[in-house]
C-alpha cells in the first residue's frame with residue numbers, strides 16, 4: 001500500500017515536469033506562432049492569414065489536421081517527427097519556408113506543440129496513428145532494368161493520368177484536379193524534384209507513394225501492395241524511375257550565359273540534335289509582385305536557356321515546362337477555378353478568355369559601358385528595353401521597345417527575330433534567331449562578341465490566366481558571345497602533347513638503345 005503510494009508519487013513526479021513543460025511549450029509556442037506563422041496560417045490557425053488569399057497552394061488550415069508529409073497511413077495524423085520535418089525543411093515549391101536556420105530548436109518544438117492545439121484530433125486519445133513500415137531501397141535503382149520496370153508500373157498504375165506520359169503534370173485528368181478545400185492543384189512536375197513537398201530522393205518519393213499526400217488528389221498506393229498488384233520492390237522501382245526524370249543534382253543558377261561560336265549554319269529548329277551538345281543555363285522565375293495587378297502564383301517556375309552564334313547570327317533556345325498548350329478549352333475548368341480562388345488587385349472583371357502562352361527575352365537597346373542597366377521590370381520612361389516577344393496564338397515573334405510594364409511599341413518586322421516553337425508533352429521549346437547587326441542601330445540591340453550583354457526573361461501561362469502584369473520573371477543576367485577560339489590556341493595544346501609524347505618516346509627509345517648497347521658491350 002505504502003509502496004503503491006510511493007510508486008504513484010514517483011510516477012507523478014516523473015511525469016509532472018513534462019506536463020508542466022508541455023503547458024509552457026504551448027504558451028511559448030504561441031508567441032513564436034503569432035510572430036512567424038500567423039500572417040500566413042491565421043491567428044486562429046484557420047489558414048486565413050492576411051497574405052493567404054494570394055497564395056497557391058494556400059497556407060494550411062491547422063484546424064482540419066490534414067497533413068501532406070507523413071510517415072503514417074493515408075488519412076491519419078502525422079507524428080511529431082513528421083511535423084518537425086515540415087517545419088524544419090519547409091515545403092519546397094510553396095510559400096512555406098524552412099525554419100531550421102531561422103528559429104531555435106526549442107522555438108520550433110514549441111510552435112509544433114502549439115499548432116497541434118488548433119485541432120482536437122491531436123488530444124483525442126482514441127486516435128492511434130499507424131506508423132507505416134518502410135522497406136529499404138533495393139540496389140540497382142539507376143540501371144536500365146530497374147527503370148524499365150518502374151516505367152512499366154508508372155503506366156499500369158495510372159500515374160500518367162495526372163502526371164502525364166512524360167511526367168510534366170499534363171495528364172488527361174490534370175485540368176480537373178483540385179485539393180480538398182476545392183482549390184486548383186497541379187500534379188507535380190516530376191522533372192523538378194527539388195520542388196517536391198516531401199523531399200527529392202527516391203526514398204522520399206517511395207514514402208509519398210506509400211502515404212499519399214493527404215488533402216490532395218495524390219493517392220496512397222499502399223493498398224496495391226496489400227492486394228499484391230505489385231511488390232515492394234516494384235513500387236521502389238516506380239520511385240526510382242520518377243527520381244531518374246530529374247537531373248542528378250538540383251540545377252545551379254549561373255550568372256553568365258555563354259554563347260559558343262560555331263562555323264556554318266545555326267540550329268534554328270527547336271529539336272535540332274545540335275542543341276543536345278549546347279550547355280543549358282537554368283533561371284528560376286518568380287511572380288511579378290511589384291506592379292498591380294500582382295501575381296503571387298506563377299505557373300512557370302523556371303526557364304532553361306541555350307545560345308549559339310556564328311559571327312553573323314545568334315540563336316537563343318528557351319525551354320520551359322508548361323502543362324497546357326494555351327489557349328486550350330480543355331483547361332477552361334482549371335482556369336475558371338483559378339480565377340475563383342485567387343484574390344486579385346485587378347479592378348477589371350475576372351472573366352475567362354483564350355489567353356496564349358508567352359515568353360519574352362529582354363536586353364538593353366545598347367550594350368551598356370558600365371554596370372548601368374535599364375529598370376529590370378520592362379524599362380521605364382527614361383530608359384527603354386529591347387525585347388523579343390513570342391506568343392503561342394497567333395503563333396509568332398516580334399521585337400519591340402518597352403518603356404515600363406504597360407508600354408510596348410513593336411518595331412518593324414524587317415530585322416525582328418525569327419522564332420520556331422514546339423510544344424511537346426508539357427514542355428515548350430522556342431528558338432529565336434536574329435542577325436548580330438541590324439540596320440536600325442538606334443532601337444535594336446547590336447550584338448557584339450566578347451561583351452557582357454544584360455538579359456532577362458518573362459513567361460506567361462495562358463491557362464493559368466496569366467497575361468500582362470500577371471507573369472513570371474527573372475532578374476537581369478548576362479549573355480556573352482564567346483570569341484572565336486583562335487586556331488593557334490586551340491591546336492597548340494594538341495601539338496604540345498604530340499611533341500612531348502614524341503620527345504618522351506625518343507628519350508625512352510634512346511635509353512633502351514643505350515641499355516641494349518651497354519648490355520651488348522658487357523656480354
Ligand code: HEC
Pocket residue numbers: 032033036037038039040041055057058059060066067068069070083086087091094095096097099111112115197
Ligand atoms: C509565407 C507563408 C507561410 C509562413 C510564414 C508559414 N507557413 Fe506554413 N505553410 C504555408 C503554406 C503555403 C503551406 C501549404 C503548403 C502545401 O500545402 O503544399 C504551409 C504548410 C505548413 C504545414 C503543413 C505541412 C504538411 O505536411 O502538410 C505546417 C506544419 C506548417 N506550414 C507550419 C508552419 C509554422 C510552424 C510556421 C511558423 C513558424 C509556418 N508554417 C509559417 C505557408 C507559410
Ligand code: HEC
Pocket residue numbers: 068154157158159160161162163173177185186187188190195196197198199205208209213216217218219221238239242
Ligand atoms: C489523381 C491524380 C494523381 C495520380 C493518379 C498520381 N498523382 Fe502524384 N500527385 C498528384 C498531385 C495533385 C500532386 C501534387 C500534390 C501537391 O502539390 O501537394 C502529386 C504529387 C506527386 C509527387 C510529389 C511528391 C511531393 O513530395 O511533393 C510525386 C513524386 C508523385 N506525385 C508521383 C506519383 C506517382 C509515381 C504516381 C503513380 C504511382 C502518382 N503520382 C499518381 C496527383 C496524382
